[in-house]
Amino acid sequence: MGRIIRSCLQSLLKLVDLGIGMVGIAMILYSSWMLRVWQKNIGDSDFQPPWFIYTFLGLGITLCVITCSGHIAADTANGHCLSCYMTFVFLLVLLEAAVTADVFLNNNWEEDFPEDRTGRFDEFKDFVNSNFKICKWIASSIVAAQALSIFLAMILRALGPDHGSYYDSDDDYTPARVPLLRNQITHPPYVAYPHYALQNNAWNASASEKINS
Structure with a gap:
């Protein structure tokens, strides 16, 4: 039963982590598109x-790296x-919480970011403001997935590794039986019983007498 629960938790952690990785890939593609438009x-x-x-x-690459580490850990x-x-996911959540708190609580939050002379950042802000509900749900889903991944990882860490998986084959039990085998008395491959030995000696003696005669 414990092995089934552990397997379900591992699969669920991979699924949640995959969602985080998809967001990272989307951010990498979006940043590549913006860079291409900028160069043109x-x-x-x-x-x-x-x-x-x-x-x-950078955020997209970070999310992809976290996703890979999450799959390995699961x-x-x-x-x-x-x-x-x-630790990685918790630090990322703290960074996101700090930026969100600065934006909503500080009226002059734009001064905390580097200056953008191109005006592209203003276009991005206008896009977020015009689609605020969608952006809010997306951001909330990402944070919820990160929190859920931390919770699942904590449960898996508390359960510990599945030691029973190392004893699936009979080969793993062989070392435990070796000392018993060593204590057993080994018989020679061929044992000459006295009765057959006497018959063989008598036959050899009669055969040699016939040859000599």
Whole structure:
């Protein structure tokens, strides 16, 4: 029963972690698209791409790395791997919470970010404001998935690895039977019984007498 529960938790953690990875891939694709549009519009000028493009790209790569580590931790159910995974996700949630609190509680929150001379960041803000409900649900879903992944990882870490899986085959029990086998008396491959030995000697003696005569 415990093995079934552990397997279900591992599958659920992989599923939730896969959703986080899909968000990371979407952020990487979106940042690549913005970078391509920026290069077409700017031409051969020496202007650097807007900072938020690199921010989107970095967050997307971070989410993909966390997803890979989450799949490894779920497969092995190792306490160290699960602890590292929970730490990464928790730090990411703290960063998201800090940015969200700064935006909603600080009226001059734009001063905390680097200056954008291209105006692309203003376009992004306008897009978020025009689709605020959709963006809010997406952000809430991401945070909920991250919190759920931490909760599932905590339960798996408390259950520990499945030691019973190492005893599925009979080969694993062989070392335990070796000392018993060593104590057993081994018989030689051929044992000559006295009765047959006497008959063989008599036959050999009669055969030699006939040859000599």
